Amino acid sequence: MFDKVKDLYKLQKQAKEVKKKLGNLHIEAEIEGVKVTINGEQEVILVEINDNAPIDKKRLGEAITKCFNKAIKKSQQIAADEMKDVMGGMGLGGLLNGNK
Secondary structure, eight states: OHHHHHHHHHHHHHHHHHHHHHHHOEEEEEETTEEEEEETTOOEEEEEEOTTSOSSHHHHHHHHHHHHHHHHHHHHHHHHHHHHHHHHHTTOHHHHTTOO
16 A cells, blocks of 8 residues: 555655656747647747748738647647656556556
8 A cells, every 4th residue: 555655745746847858848839821839738928920831810810820720739749748658668558648
């Protein structure tokens, strides 16, 4: 029982370290002159619209939306990879792969 508590504490500590690492990570996505930067916790850091961006409001809105979605997907993949390493180290890697 005590070993399980130690393992859970270790897992919690590692998860906090991953969260801190992800918070410091910047992920960029660029589409049609729109560039979005978010951190690994999916918080917006910066939105840039350069001279090549569409002038049309509808196209600009679509570019911004696509850019955010692309950045979020990248951050989710990075976070999953980071957590897979932690879970694998605890012998729980199969849980993230859909194995029981």
